[in-house]
Amino acid sequence: MVEDGKAVRRRRICDKCEKRFTTYERIRDSVVWVVKKDGRREAFDANKLRRGIQRATDKRPVSIEDIERIIDQVEREALRSKKEEVSSKFIGRAVLKKLKKIDKVAWLRFASVYLEFKDLEDFEKVINK
Numbered sequence: 001m002v003e004d005g006k007a008v009r010r011r012r013i014c015d016k017c018e019k020r021f022t023t024y025e026r027i028r029d030s031v032v033w034v035v036k037k038d039g040r041r042e043a044f045d046a047n048k049l050r051r052g053i054q055r056a057t058d059k060r061p062v063s064i065e066d067i068e069r070i071i072d073q074v075e076r077e078a079l080r081s082k083k084e085e086v087s088s089k090f091i092g093r094a095v096l097k098k099l100k101k102i103d104k105v106a107w108l109r110f111a112s113v114y115l116e117f118k119d120l121e122d123f124e125k126v127i128n129k
Contacts, residue, residue: 002024003026006026007024007025007026008024008025009022009023009024010022010023010024010025031043031044031084032044032075032078032079032081032083032084032085032086033084033085033086034078034085034086034087034088034091035085035086035087035088036088037088037089041085044075044078044086044091046071046075049071049074049091049095050067050068050071052095052110052113053067053070053071053095053099053106053110054067055109055113056099056106056107056109056110056113057099057103057106057109060103060105060106061103062102062103062106066102069098070095070098070099070102073094073098074091074094074095074098077090077094078090078091078094092114095110095114096110096111096114108123108126108127111126
């Protein structure tokens with residue numbers, strides 16, 4: 001271990017020429033940036049996402065494990081996108097997709113904030129869809 005435990009130094013031997021060489025394996029911080037609707041960028045914040053999902057699932061039969069699973073899956077999807085930045089729409093759609101499978105009322109609550117419902121007609125449109 002080197003660099004205060006942030007890297008591993010390894011001595012290796014080339015199979016062809018048999019020369020020895022050193023490699024360093026470093027931990028790379030994978031930070032996904034979320035681009036907001038107004039263009040601001042902020043680091044993906046699992047706690048912020050957790051609060052939003054918890055509000056939507058309040059008094060619903062959705063377990064803490066379900067919420068954590070959604071957060072983990074959404075973060076993995078964002079990391080798998082191979083982009084340093086993802087839109088807040090990407091995050092919102094991913095959460096909606098997962099919530100819809102778990103609890104329709106929680107899904108509708110989350111959608112009302114994410115899709116910025118203005119009135120009852122907006123709810124009706126989404127429900128009918």
